[in-house]
Amino acid sequence: MQKSNYTNESITALKGADRVRKRPSVIFGSDGLEGCQHSFFEILSNAIDEARQGFGNEITVIRHFNNVITVIDRARGIPVDFNKKEQRYNWELIFTELYAGGKYENNTADIYEYSLGLNGLGLCATQYSSEFMEAIIHRDGFEYRLNFEKGEIAENGFVKEPKKYRHTGSIIKWRPDLDVFKEIDIPIDFFTSTLKKQSIVNPGVKFVFRDEPTDVVHEYLYENGIKDYVEEISLGKNLSSILYFEDSGMGQDRDDMPKYKVKAQVALTFNNEVNCLEYFHNSSFLEHGGSPDKAVKNALVYELDKFIKQESKYVKNEKKISFIDIQDSLIIVTNSFSTVTSYENQTKKAITNKFIQEFLTDMIRKNLEIFFIENKEDAIKIVDQILVNKRSREKAETTRLNLKKTLGNKIDVTNRVKKFVDCRSKDPNVKELYILEGDSALGATKLARNSDFQALMPIRGKILNCLKADYDKIFQSDIIIDLVKVFGCGVEIKTRHNKELDTFNLDNLKWDKIIICTDADVDGFQIRTLVLTMIFRLVPTLIETGKIYIAESPLFEITTSDQKTYFAYNEREKNQIVQQLKKKYTIQRSKGLGENDPDMMWQTTMNPETRKLIKVSPEDVLSTERMFELLLGDDLEGRKQFIEVNGEAYLEMLDLS
Known part of the structure; x- marks a missing residue:
């Protein structure tokens, strides 16, 4: 094995564009799509910084064919001409030097004190990572045109011409390089989501998105910023008025560190149907929050817990609320700015400033306390809902643990499901489970079934209406627990307060078909509906994936004088068969599954070649449930009206003989 030499000459330094092109994840956080998206945001950030300081109130983003992107602003235009101080052209510094920019010096502090980008990385890094970049800049009575290829200035790549125009600004057009990023096809949703968020935290700035491949145009403008946004999210269903407040201050993260400025806006309300927590800092959306997220959690738990205690809303020995109970009914958006910002990394998805956290915590607590004092009726409505969330969560957690314990045990000799009759096959791709009405049906189907692949599960009486x-x-019902155990796939629960109960995994389903088999009478139909309702509520994916069937059992057995037998599944079929018969016949109405002989049961209900199965769809469950409510429920007037309007259509199905 040849050994490599590790000498002084082994050490090399990346230079120029290679500093980004060979290590894009260092700057953009990723060399995949996420990193490519962040490179776009770096260009957008520069336009936003200008607009927020009053230089241009419209920013346009164009998504061209072949993943080419353009960002247009109407700001002052990037300074790219000769810099006497540095004895170089500014385009070299800004487009080809990392950590070069106009936001470092003290004389620009007031203008850029709340800037997204102070590190001088974004434009240069994006240029370095592009297949090409073209810049057109209008400034000082000139039009400047720059062209770069693969991170290097193109031949004749800098052109300066005098132009007469009425506006200033910059147009940056580029294509992210597949030699740098593994993926560059940024989806429309990312552009629209990003521009909408930026319009929320930059009131009065209009963001326009044009997508050339689809010819779609979106415009975003929030005149009142986050307050308008919270109102939009809440859909008019908020439990209280929208609380909006803003403040500014100065502080430091450590005693030995310099002080810096902070200003913040907060808009919040409470809503029992929608919840949302979003944080922005210096116009950048903080996906992971950091300091603002900690401030919101600390302040809201403290103030709401204090008010609950004040109003004696806790029952004896009850645990205090947690933030998850508040979050279920909370809509809050914070928009903060600071002259010094500590991001977790260059992707700016979380900030870590201790003073910002303390400032926001005090600000939210103070304003919430005032709001609760001045709006006591709203405050009581809010804490009552939060206590409902808390108690629902605690009940769901207890139920989940009990359910997990109950369903977690395998069905074996020591843990049998009462009266469940299994089949011999272990292959879930061929096995069928028949859910039967009562013990009498179990006896008949035991003799009729093919025990290789058909299993039987009788249910005792009418089960709970799970809707x-x-x-x-629901989970106190032995019948329902037994059915869920036999299914083997757990339960799926998506409601806000009961997510902890979700144990569903379709891969664990033990059956290819689950077949509901009940008598062809009113009681049988009602039991069938209740079983379907239970499946629809607890394991709807089984219906959506076509696993649930209904076995139609015949209503009539018609026997001719030469001993031929015909089966009719309703009055219409019976009348059709009788009209075609030329011989004498007898008609016997079905007495129920339990009284059918095994041969008839096999032929009509269990034989895959001759049985009549109906695949259930989600619409079937809802319409059947509604019909049973109408015909068998408490709505007498509704039932009367339905029969008056629709009864004629069912006359030929009536047994009037």
Whole structure:
């Protein structure tokens, strides 16, 4: 094995564009799509910094064919001419030097004190990582045109011409390089989401997005910023008025560190149907929050817990609320700015400033306290809902643990499901489970079934209506627990307060088909509906993936004088068969599954070649449930009206003989 030499000459330094092109994740956080998206945001950030200081109130982003992007602003234009101080052209500094920019010096501090980009990395790094970049800049009575290829200035890449125009600004057009990023096809959703967020935190600035491949144009403008946004999210269903406040201050992260300025805006409300937590800092959306997120959690838990105690809303020995109980009904957006910002990294998805956290915590606590004093009725409405969230969560957690314990045990000799009759096959791709009405049906189907692949599960009486019961009551039902155990795939629960109960995994389903088999009478139809309702509430994916069937059992057995037998599944079929018969016949109405002989049961209900199965769709469950409510529920007037309007259509199905 040849050994490599590690000498003084082994050490090399990346220079120029290679500093980004060979290590894009250092600057952009990733060499994949996320990093490519961040490179776009670096260009957008420069335009936003200008607009927020009053230089241009419209920013346009164009998504061209072949992943080419353009950002247009109407700001002052990037200074790119000769710099006497540095004895170089500014375009060299800005487009080809990392950590070069106009936001370092003290004389620009007031203008750029709340800037997104103070590190001088974005424009240069994006240029370095592009297949090409073209810049057109209008400034000082000139039009400047720059062209770069693969991070290097192109031949004749800098052109300066005098121009008469009425505006200043910059047009940056580029294509991210596949030699740098693994993926460069930024989806429309990213552009629209980013521009909408920026319009929210930059009131009065209009953002326009044009997508050339689809010819779609979006415009975003929030005159009142985050307050308008919270109102939009809440859809008019908020429990209280929208609380908006803003403040500014000065502080430091450590006693030995310099002080810096902070200003912040907060808009919040409470809503039982929608929740949202979003944080922005220096116009950058903080996906992971950091300091603002910690401030919101600390302040809200403290103030709401204090008010609950004041109003004696806790029951004896009850645990205090947690933030998750508040979050379920909270809409809050914070928009903060600071002259010194500590980001977790260059991607700016979280900030870590201790003073910003302390400032926001005090600001939110103070304003919430005043709001609760001045709006006590709203405050009580809010804490009552939060206590409902808390108690629902705690009940769901207890139910989840009990459910996990109950469903976690495998069905074996020591943990049998009462009266469940398994089949011999272990292959879930061929196995069928028949859900039967009562013990009598179990006896008949035991003799009729193919025990290689058909299993049987009788249910005792009518099960709980799962659309009307809460989960706590549902999971106290032995019949329902037994059915869920036999299915083997757990339960899927997506409601806000009961997500902890979700244990569903379709891969664990033990059956290719689940077949509901009940008598062809009113009681049988109602049991069928209740089983379907239970499946629809607890495991709807089984319906959506076509796993649930109904076995139609015949209503009539028609026997001719030469001993031929015909089966009719309703009055219409019976009348059609009788009209075609030329011989004498007898008609016997079905007495129920339990009284059918095995041969008839196999032929009509269980034989894959001759049985009649109906695949259930989600619409079937809802329409059937509504019909049973109408025909069997408490709405007498509704039932009367339905029969008056629709009864004629069912006359030929009536047994009037």
